[in-house]
Amino acid sequence: MALSTVQTNNKLIRFVKEINREFVREDLFAPYTGTAMNSIIRKRYEPKKGGEQMNIPLVTKLNNDAIGVGTLVGNEEKIDNYGMRVWIDWARHAVVTNKAEVQKDSADIWGEAKPLLSDWMKELKRDETIAAFMAHPSESAPAGLGSAAGQRVNGILYEDATAAQHNTWASNNSDRVLYGAATANYSGVHATDLAKVDTTTDTMDSGIVSLAKRIAMLSNPAIKPYKTKDGYEGYVMFVGAYAFRDLKADLTANNRDGRPRSEKNIIFRDGDLEWDKVVVRQVPEISSMVEDKYTSLLTAGASSTRVEPWFLCGQQSLVCAYGQMIKPTFRAEDDYGFIKGVGSECAYGVSKMFKKHPMDGTALKDWGVVSGFVSAAAD
Numbered sequence: 001m002a003l004s005t006v007q008t009n010n011k012l013i014r015f016v017k018e019i020n021r022e023f024v025r026e027d028l029f030a031p032y033t034g035t036a037m038n039s040i041i042r043k044r045y046e047p048k049k050g051g052e053q054m055n056i057p058l059v060t061k062l063n064n065d066a067i068g069v070g071t072l073v074g075n076e077e078k079i080d081n082y083g084m085r086v087w088i089d090w091a092r093h094a095v096v097t098n099k100a101e102v103q104k105d106s107a108d109i110w111g112e113a114k115p116l117l118s119d120w121m122k123e124l125k126r127d128e129t130i131a132a133f134m135a136h137p138s139e140s141a142p143a144g145l146g147s148a149a150g151q152r153v154n155g156i157l158y159e160d161a162t163a164a165q166h167n168t169w170a171s172n173n174s175d176r177v178l179y180g181a182a183t184a185n186y187s188g189v190h191a192t193d194l195a196k197v198d199t200t201t202d203t204m205d206s207g208i209v210s211l212a213k214r215i216a217m218l219s220n221p222a223i224k225p226y227k228t229k230d231g232y233e234g235y236v237m238f239v240g241a242y243a244f245r246d247l248k249a250d251l252t253a254n255n256r257d258g259r260p261r262s263e264k265n266i267i268f269r270d271g272d273l274e275w276d277k278v279v280v281r282q283v284p285e286i287s288s289m290v291e292d293k294y295t296s297l298l299t300a301g302a303s304s305t306r307v308e309p310w311f312l313c314g315q316q317s318l319v320c321a322y323g324q325m326i327k328p329t330f331r332a333e334d335d336y337g338f339i340k341g342v343g344s345e346c347a348y349g350v351s352k353m354f355k356k357h358p359m360d361g362t363a364l365k366d367w368g369v370v371s372g373f374v375s376a377a378a379d
């Protein structure tokens with residue numbers, strides 16, 4: 001029998017048009033970002049022409065004792081105020097192709113350009129938010145401002161800080177930093193205090209969450225809790241995947257209820273835990289950045305064990321100052337319409353809110369965040 005076969009060039013080839021794009025997690029900080037004064041991460045946009053800085057005025061409450069029938073003249077209290085500067089830089093990216101490549105495309109790969117650029121910007125802003133929480137306040141422009149790569153994260157980057165700069169930050173923020181599970185671990189020497197964080201007593205648990213809340217409530221200047229219109233007050237704690245794992249295990253092992261307690265808690269989102277009116281939000285990239293960027297923390301704990309940061313936030317813990325909101329861009333030089341290029345750009349600066357406290361002193365104090373470090377072994 002002479003079997004008829006299909007010659008190679010005549011074989012059917014099916015091209016799948018549906019494109020499988022790599023997963024990009026939504027910005028887990030986004031639900032806590034807004035333009036309102038009580039936002040945990042405050043977005044500021046001043047649509048004025050020009051300028052690479054934005055000045056944010058801060059004032060603290062009055063603290064003097066009352067005057068009765070005594071003389072008030074000469075006993076007035078000065079308003080303690082500070083102008084916090086945020087430096088703004090550009091973030092741009094683009095992709096390019098030409099008609100020849102588009103003509104060969106069976107799945108409209110070029111059609112993915114705009115969604116991919118959107119995902120890229122989302123990841124950039126998320127990672128730079130974490131970097132801003134980790135950075136130490138500085139009154140100087142960030143290193144790299146205006147360079148080819150740009151620098152939108154304000155302050156002294158954690159991975160670039162010297163031991164002396166780490167210690168200065170710890171000293172300035174002694175009432176709002178926690179190493180492990182006990183305030184007694186604090187000495188003002190950052191590396192020494194990290195080395196006290198051990199795997200037995202210093203993993204994330206409900207006790208650390210409650211202690212962090214008390215630190216925020218008793219801090220000076222005060223860290224304002226998030227407030228809703230109907231009077232609900234609370235804080236939000238951002239933790240990495242391993243610290244979140246340990247907290248869940250603690251709540252389960254001790255039969256503690258970490259679920260949302262009230263419908264009034266409008267800042268609670270699916271997947272969050274709540275304990276002692278603190279919403280605990282898992283941000284896996286905090287853990288990822290310890291592995292990739294903050295590698296000194298991999299062996300910073302007791303007996304060279306892994307340490308992970310967390311951030312308990314009240315109102316205005318962080319600011320994202322925009323000089324230009326995100327907008328699409330298109331390549332102008334197109335070789336008579338043969339080349340196609342699309343991009344995305346925006347101008348912003350992101351920084352922890354901070355204040356010189358007192359105003360005539362030298363200490364730069366984080367405004368709305370308690371920072372901490374826990375033991376968090378990788379799986």
